[in-house]
Amino acid sequence: MKQPPPQPHESAIALTRRGFLGALAGSAATATVGAAPAPPSRSNPYEYKVDHLFKTDPKHLLYDTHGTLRLPVSDGRRVAVGPENQIWVSAGKTLLIFTSGLEKLREIQALDVIRALAVDADGTVYVAVKDHVEVFDPQGRRREPWNIPAANTWFTGIAVAEKDVFAADARNRVVLRYDKSGRLLGRLGEKDTSRKIPGLIVPSPFLDVEVAPDGLLRVTNPGRHLVETYTFDGSLVGSWGKTSMGVEGFCGCCNPINIAMLSDGRCITCEKGIPRVKRYSAKGEFEGVVVGPESFPEGLRTGAVFNKWDGSMAGVDAATDRQGRVLVLDQASNTLRIMVPKKPAATT
Amino acid sequence: MRETARTAAMAGLGVLVGGIALKTGASHTVWQIDPYKCSWCGLCATACVLQPSAVKCVQIYPMCGYCKLCTGYFEPEPNALNTAAENQLCPTGAIKRRALEDPYFEYSIEEELCIGCAKCVKGCTLFGNGSFHLQIRHDRCVNCNECSIAVVCPAQAISRVPADQPYKFKSREHHA
Ligand code: SF4
Ligand code: SF4
Ligand code: SF4
Numbered sequence: 452m453k454q455p456p457p458q459p460h461e462s463a464i465a466l467t468r469r470g471f472l473g474a475l476a477g478s479a480a481t482a483t484v485g486a487a488p489a490p491p492s493r494s495n496p497y498e499y500k501v502d503h504l505f506k507t508d509p510k511h512l513l514y515d516t517h518g519t520l521r522l523p524v525s526d527g528r529r530v531a532v533g534p535e536n537q538i539w540v541s542a543g544k545t546l547l548i549f550t551s552g553l554e555k556l557r558e559i560q561a562l563d564v565i566r567a568l569a570v571d572a573d574g575t576v577y578v579a580v581k582d583h584v585e586v587f588d589p590q591g592r593r594r595e596p597w598n599i600p601a602a603n604t605w606f607t608g609i610a611v612a613e614k615d616v617f618a619a620d621a622r623n624r625v626v627l628r629y630d631k632s633g634r635l636l637g638r639l640g641e642k643d644t645s646r647k648i649p650g651l652i653v654p655s656p657f658l659d660v661e662v663a664p665d666g667l668l669r670v671t672n673p674g675r676h677l678v679e680t681y682t683f684d685g686s687l688v689g690s691w692g693k694t695s696m697g698v699e700g701f702c703g704c705c706n707p708i709n710i711a712m713l714s715d716g717r718c719i720t721c722e723k724g725i726p727r728v729k730r731y732s733a734k735g736e737f738e739g740v741v742v743g744p745e746s747f748p749e750g751l752r753t754g755a756v757f758n759k760w761d762g763s764m765a766g767v768d769a770a771t772d773r774q775g776r777v778l779v780l781d782q783a784s785n786t787l788r789i790m791v792p793k794k795p796a797a798t799t
Numbered sequence: 800m801r802e803t804a805r806t807a808a809m810a811g812l813g814v815l816v817g818g819i820a821l822k823t824g825a826s827h828t829v830w831q832i833d834p835y836k837c838s839w840c841g842l843c844a845t846a847c848v849l850q851p852s853a854v855k856c857v858q859i860y861p862m863c864g865y866c867k868l869c870t871g872y873f874e875p876e877p878n879a880l881n882t883a884a885e886n887q888l889c890p891t892g893a894i895k896r897r898a899l900e901d902p903y904f905e906y907s908i909e910e911e912l913c914i915g916c917a918k919c920v921k922g923c924t925l926f927g928n929g930s931f932h933l934q935i936r937h938d939r940c941v942n943c944n945e946c947s948i949a950v951v952c953p954a955q956a957i958s959r960v961p962a963d964q965p966y967k968f969k970s971r972e973h974h975a
Pocket of ligand 3: 830
């Protein structure tokens with residue numbers, strides 16, 4: 452299927468794999484300082500060629516940028532949509548609340564860096580910080596934080612339903628189900644052969660959960676490159692996702708990192724490594740790209756901007772609003788983009 | 800399991816550190832790569848006065864995802880996720896893949912085979928957890944007055960460091 456990439460300067464270096472292995476026998480022990488080597492070629496015979504993966508075929512691009520907002524507070528990380536289509540963004544320890552037209556309304560301060568947020572229909576917001584959940588009422592007043600028993604919790608996702616709150620704990624590879632007072636009701640996603648649940652694989656701290664319009668949960672299984680569907684009581688009812696570096700799949704150690712649901716059940720996925728935001732049908736068929744890797748800063752493509760390992764710097768997050776827009780938060784440039792579906796080409 | 804592996808790796812390195820003083824003479828400094836600056840250009844394999852290079856890939860086990868699809872091990876679009884040579888991106892087959900409990904795999908570097916080409920480092924850093932990175936190994940490096948790699952390194956990632964702290968390993972703590 453695939454041919455090894457050509458190595459144009461291999462002969463100049465004379466280090467083909469076989470040749471190298473032969474030459475190596477016993478060489479390490481006797482390695483000596485040679486004469487000063489000729490100035491090395493700047494070309495790289497060992498180049499790992501992936502540039503093509505960072506470009507999107509225009510035919511896959513489904514959305515246009517409708518507006519952008521550079522966040523007024525640094526460390527923008529997560530985005531959610533609240534009542535009246537308000538846009539809620541977390542930036543460090545701050546919650547910023549905007550109108551759907553990106554006018555700032557107010558802000559709320561959390562006690563710690565916010566890793567995920569979910570806004571209830573009445574404007575109550577559930578904020579996951581590393582190891583506990585803070586709750587703010589619709590007026591922005593802090594309620595009693597939930598008492599989460601110490602278990603090395605590392606929350607990276609949160610979702611709210613009519614009566615339940617689901618918090619994704621990446622470190623323990625589990626989604627915890629709570630009632631709205633913070634009482635633990637159940638655990639989802641853990642390996643359980645009797646229930647045919649293979650278990651969540653979370654190689655790095657990215658695990659997300661959403662409540663879908665069909666009344667079921669969608670949970671990322673990033674180490675398996677899947678989006679899984681669970682009932683609230685933890686039965687696994689399906690999954691989709693394909694391991695591939697191609698645009699239709701997920702690649703790297705852990706993708707997708709974050710998801711969002713459209714009102715018709717389609718799913719928006721965010722990826723790191725090859726930073727991209729894509730749309731899948733409700734059945735998990737690849738439909739196209741919301742924002743391609745070429746639209747993100749170089750630093751996001753190399754991870755160079757994130758010297759973080761705390762689960763808060765995922766690179767990209769997304770939410771959807773009732774107009775079907777996709778709100779994309781690019782952490783590298785601390786910018787929120789509003790993406791709208793492309794208009795069909797006019798026919799004459 | 801991971802801690803054990805890490806301890807084993809670090810113990811090996813600790814032994815190496817002990818020999819550095821012999822080579823550093825009066826300078827008390829040695830050359831080292833800052834893994835957070837390296838841009839994986841490949842010159843570490845070819846610019847060192849030693850062949851094979853004194854630069855080797857290092858695996859930091861606590862940072863590794865133990866992924867089935869390791870992007871530091873496999874070619875970008877492998878035919879299959881197995882150890883067949885055509886699926887491996889390492890030009891010398893220096894990375895060993897060992898199945899652990901499903902679905903995890905351990906990846907380790909056979910240093911005698913590694914030429915420091917950074918191909919795996921790029922794959923691991925771009926798409927994975929970034930646990931693979933390059934270091935100048937001081938049991939091999941002859942501590943040139945002017946490191947030939949540092950002269951050409953496009954990322955200016957190589958500088959002199961105190962001989963009693965000769966390695967700049969990546970760590971989870973750095974990220975936190
Ligand atoms: S020469 Fe510099 S940038 Fe290139 S591989 Fe070596 S340390 Fe990295
Ligand atoms: S890909 Fe290059 S740097 Fe990595 S183990 Fe193989 S020879 Fe060493
Ligand atoms: S100091 Fe000399 S031996 Fe050591 S890595 Fe640089 S060029 Fe190689």
